[in-house]
């Protein structure tokens with residue numbers, strides 16, 4: 001009996017383990033290459049994104065003695081902790097409103113390098129830091145590459161909203177986009193909704209394939225109470241997509 005049980009369980013466990021490892025290898029390869037190519041010792045201020053991929057970029061940066069003088073600007077609580085734990089110089093936007101380069105992850109990236117971001121609810125600060133950066137670089141495993149936003153990332157576009165406005169915004173969204181099914185993002189280890197680093201709520205909204213991300217972004221940002229939309233249009237200069245075999249696809253904005 002035990003033999004059959006072990007036999008039945010083993011293959012799926014192994015497959016899941018392998019695929020997670022493969023994804024992590026892709027993230028790491030993209031992050032290492034991006035740091036090696038874009039974070040030069042001539043830079044003074046570097047923005048650090050949020051999420052799981054950026055951890056590898058910080059790992060690579062902390063091993064570089066020639067980057068010890070650089071000040072790093074975080075995009076979230078998580079990113080601030082990463083900078084501090086790596087003993088890198090932590091800065092803020094008040095002191096450094098102009099950033100040389102920012103590296104960040106993404107949930108989906110289209111062929112024009114427009115992105116969906118905010119899977120970790122960090123897109124408000126990320127977009128502010130991206131807008132303050134001379135160069136904005138995306139790192140991701142190759143699952144994130146897509147022809148059209150909304151196809152690979154099926155959790156919806158994250159929208160950060162003022163808490164007192166969330167139900168009004170949901171009503172507006174249902175009126176303007178009847179099939180969008182906006183959902184208030186709920187926390188998993190806390191009762192109630194996810195509360196962002198800025199004290200706001202997140203709505204995840206399904207628009208299907210997004211043919212014109214910047215038109216959609218412009219419509220959504222005009223809804224009163226919407227603070228930021230997780231669509232990053234015309235911001236990314238270059239994207240590094242890593243595969244499990246270590247190969248990397250580099251895409252530049254045309």
Ligand SMILES: O=C[C@H](O)[C@H](O)[C@H](O)COP(=O)(O)O
Pocket residue numbers: 049050051052053054104105106107117118119120121122123126
């Ligand atoms: O809110 C989170 C950020 O936008 C992340 O950069 C994005 O979700 C990608 O995260 P990961 O590197 O974990 O895929």
